[in-house]
Amino acid sequence: MSRSSNTELRRKQIVQGLMAIMAEDGYDGATIPLIAKAAGLTPGLIHYHFNNKQSILIALIDHLNDSVQKRFLELTKKNDGAEQLRAFIQAYVGLGKGSDARAVACWIAIGAEAVRQPEVRTAYQRVTKIQLNILEEICARALSDAGRPIKQKREIALGIICAIEGAYRLLVSAPELIVPGFAVRTITKMAFGLISDAAVSNRNKGTS
Amino acid sequence: MSRSSNTELRRKQIVQGLMAIMAEDGYDGATIPLIAKAAGLTPGLIHYHFNNKQSILIALIDHLNDSVQKRFLELTKKNDGAEQLRAFIQAYVGLGKGSDARAVACWIAIGAEAVRQPEVRTAYQRVTKIQLNILEEICARALSDAGRPIKQKREIALGIICAIEGAYRLLVSAPELIVPGFAVRTITKMAFGLISDAAVSNRNKGTS
Amino acid sequence: MSRSSNTELRRKQIVQGLMAIMAEDGYDGATIPLIAKAAGLTPGLIHYHFNNKQSILIALIDHLNDSVQKRFLELTKKNDGAEQLRAFIQAYVGLGKGSDARAVACWIAIGAEAVRQPEVRTAYQRVTKIQLNILEEICARALSDAGRPIKQKREIALGIICAIEGAYRLLVSAPELIVPGFAVRTITKMAFGLISDAAVSNRNKGTS
Amino acid sequence: MSRSSNTELRRKQIVQGLMAIMAEDGYDGATIPLIAKAAGLTPGLIHYHFNNKQSILIALIDHLNDSVQKRFLELTKKNDGAEQLRAFIQAYVGLGKGSDARAVACWIAIGAEAVRQPEVRTAYQRVTKIQLNILEEICARALSDAGRPIKQKREIALGIICAIEGAYRLLVSAPELIVPGFAVRTITKMAFGLISDAAVSNRNKGTS
DNA sequence: CATGAATGAGAGTTCATTCAT
DNA sequence: CATGAATGAACTCTCATTCAT
Numbered sequence: 001m002s003r004s005s006n007t008e009l010r011r012k013q014i015v016q017g018l019m020a021i022m023a024e025d026g027y028d029g030a031t032i033p034l035i036a037k038a039a040g041l042t043p044g045l046i047h048y049h050f051n052n053k054q055s056i057l058i059a060l061i062d063h064l065n066d067s068v069q070k071r072f073l074e075l076t077k078k079n080d081g082a083e084q085l086r087a088f089i090q091a092y093v094g095l096g097k098g099s100d101a102r103a104v105a106c107w108i109a110i111g112a113e114a115v116r117q118p119e120v121r122t123a124y125q126r127v128t129k130i131q132l133n134i135l136e137e138i139c140a141r142a143l144s145d146a147g148r149p150i151k152q153k154r155e156i157a158l159g160i161i162c163a164i165e166g167a168y169r170l171l172v173s174a175p176e177l178i179v180p181g182f183a184v185r186t187i188t189k190m191a192f193g194l195i196s197d198a199a200v201s202n203r204n205k206g207t208s
Numbered sequence: 209m210s211r212s213s214n215t216e217l218r219r220k221q222i223v224q225g226l227m228a229i230m231a232e233d234g235y236d237g238a239t240i241p242l243i244a245k246a247a248g249l250t251p252g253l254i255h256y257h258f259n260n261k262q263s264i265l266i267a268l269i270d271h272l273n274d275s276v277q278k279r280f281l282e283l284t285k286k287n288d289g290a291e292q293l294r295a296f297i298q299a300y301v302g303l304g305k306g307s308d309a310r311a312v313a314c315w316i317a318i319g320a321e322a323v324r325q326p327e328v329r330t331a332y333q334r335v336t337k338i339q340l341n342i343l344e345e346i347c348a349r350a351l352s353d354a355g356r357p358i359k360q361k362r363e364i365a366l367g368i369i370c371a372i373e374g375a376y377r378l379l380v381s382a383p384e385l386i387v388p389g390f391a392v393r394t395i396t397k398m399a400f401g402l403i404s405d406a407a408v409s410n411r412n413k414g415t416s
Numbered sequence: 417m418s419r420s421s422n423t424e425l426r427r428k429q430i431v432q433g434l435m436a437i438m439a440e441d442g443y444d445g446a447t448i449p450l451i452a453k454a455a456g457l458t459p460g461l462i463h464y465h466f467n468n469k470q471s472i473l474i475a476l477i478d479h480l481n482d483s484v485q486k487r488f489l490e491l492t493k494k495n496d497g498a499e500q501l502r503a504f505i506q507a508y509v510g511l512g513k514g515s516d517a518r519a520v521a522c523w524i525a526i527g528a529e530a531v532r533q534p535e536v537r538t539a540y541q542r543v544t545k546i547q548l549n550i551l552e553e554i555c556a557r558a559l560s561d562a563g564r565p566i567k568q569k570r571e572i573a574l575g576i577i578c579a580i581e582g583a584y585r586l587l588v589s590a591p592e593l594i595v596p597g598f599a600v601r602t603i604t605k606m607a608f609g610l611i612s613d614a615a616v617s618n619r620n621k622g623t624s
Numbered sequence: 625m626s627r628s629s630n631t632e633l634r635r636k637q638i639v640q641g642l643m644a645i646m647a648e649d650g651y652d653g654a655t656i657p658l659i660a661k662a663a664g665l666t667p668g669l670i671h672y673h674f675n676n677k678q679s680i681l682i683a684l685i686d687h688l689n690d691s692v693q694k695r696f697l698e699l700t701k702k703n704d705g706a707e708q709l710r711a712f713i714q715a716y717v718g719l720g721k722g723s724d725a726r727a728v729a730c731w732i733a734i735g736a737e738a739v740r741q742p743e744v745r746t747a748y749q750r751v752t753k754i755q756l757n758i759l760e761e762i763c764a765r766a767l768s769d770a771g772r773p774i775k776q777k778r779e780i781a782l783g784i785i786c787a788i789e790g791a792y793r794l795l796v797s798a799p800e801l802i803v804p805g806f807a808v809r810t811i812t813k814m815a816f817g818l819i820s821d822a823a824v825s826n827r828n829k830g831t832s
Numbered sequence: 833c834a835t836g837a838a839t840g841a842g843a844g845t846t847c848a849t850t851c852a853t
Numbered sequence: 854c855a856t857g858a859a860t861g862a863a864c865t866c867t868c869a870t871t872c873a874t
Contacts, residue, residue, distance in 0.1 A: 026324050028236035042835055105323055112320035114381035115313055116234045125382040159394035166374030173322035174333040186367035193401020252860055442740045444652035458856055521739055528736030530797035531729050532650045541798040575810035582790030589738035590749040602783035609817020
């Protein structure tokens, strides 16, 4: 092998450094010197491997997407729609089961940055859409298994994603209010409530 | 002899200024000069009426709590638990119905700041708890009306709050993914799913 | 008496306020708001009674001069030169004997301000000169009593003033180095050393 | 590969810049932009080489200590205690003989800052103690040479230090009162007065 | 690749002073 | 006399970014 570039290694170090700092200090609090220190590198080198601070954040978003998808794949081997749905929720909100509190804290900060930085919003939407599509398929299967029409798979998936994102919020922003184990338990109930409600939902149309 | 105080007026102006800027630029992007400009005041005067930037944020949190509660009170005149629950969800996620997209964007930024600033976290938790308590009482009534045990009112309320907070996130961070009218419709379904599931939830205990 | 102005009272309050704050925070640390608070007044009123901050300082210098002179007059009733010299040193460095640690700390800060503010320097020199003149007379009497020529009264007085000012410095800037009771004891010795040396000082002329 | 550091050079420049400005404008008057200008650097660079303004001051205190000690070593080659004592006083108050009026003005400002900044007080006390220890040894030798008990070396040294510090004060704060050449001449007399008084000081015990 | 010095803009904050009330 | 709101300048300090070495 020729003397290989260590760019990929460095980029990983830097993204990990951003994650470590951002989890505690937010995006603005994650300064280049702090990221460099956490990564064991010098500030100048950061800008050799990344054009600017924002592009590190984009890389982190992709990294988080990769790892949550990997975790999902590990957990779901079942063919049954309901089981896959449980596995999905496990993978996303089951903190302490392979998940990472730092990643969740970063994700909250990323959502806030998405409001103001268009490029970040695009990346945030992209990975959210990927996960939404996965979940939509799972919902379709679960609906089909339950003998319900799959027409509402999109809104059901969106509802579940909302509940998951909201649980993240409370977990990092108001941890004292959280009942242990609540998140997986309750979100699962909400998800299956939506699935079983699907056939009869026309009754509630007036409520929107 | 002495001048009459206009501090309350000024403080309101400043809080409104913070809200206007923060909705677009986040907390760190809302600099004192920008807030002052938005409020039609000079930067020096900001610090005459507030000790520091953080205390403006705390005041904004209280203001948001006040207005959302006021909106809730306006919408709920019914005695029926289910109707109150619908009204609550309306009040909180019914954007375009007296709600304010800026307020939602701010709330997202506040949750992110709550991670890193202890005083902000305290304030965030305080108002979340207030709303959680209100919702808990509504859930208790709805459960009682439906002939279900009210034991699970806390977790149900938490689940609904999660869905609402998560909907906020998507609305401001990934607006393109949102189906119009989805939020009120789906969160209402999830809420009633939890209510009607309450009596039979022992079956699902293994899923947590 | 007619409705008298309270200007003199207010000026005293303000000067006392400056002294209280300046003793701990220095001249720059003694901000108008802090002085006002210490004086139980409002910041705006400060500038009604004094043109600017510097003029409060000048007033304080005069006040300190007044009180140290008053203290000196109380202590010296003797006609004997040596006794008067002892009384003078007592009055100036005898902390704990009617003296005021705050006044000493202020005096140090005043000396530092004298370097940069010409008006302050003038005031500082003026009161130092007053005290120098008093001391010079005392030295002249002591020299005369001892049968020495009074020609060196000026330099002797200056030397004693130096020792006193230096003792102030150490007392407030390096209190841990001070041996209790050292100041009065040693400065008295140095003073009488100069007095008794006066007649024979020609021997040492080469040392300057 | 990596750049060689010029930090030491820059730190020296900055300390010199502080000294130049502080001698005229005091510590608070020596703003970062002024220091930078005097050092021929940009304000931002100041904080690259020093954590904060206070740490520049601490560095200056150490620098002043170094140079006064160096000056003392140059002047004293004698083994005779009395000669060393003369050399010490020369080194410390002999302005115009290798000394620096700016250094003296800074030293006055440093003493004033020592009152309010604990870290500065510590540094001030540290270097004062170093010089006190040196002087104490010299006094011990001089006392021994004169056939006196050395028990009082500490108080004698303190008294001389007081006189020196006080002379500094008058030199910069009330220069018009100073007689040329007075300082070295008179302090030397006071010092030798204390030395020769040592054996008979019990007589004066009542005067403290 | 890597270092770390350097820049310039801009942050939050404080202040002496003024002045309408 | 007295208040306290208001101003504008200046402060220390931090930062993303650049670039000579």
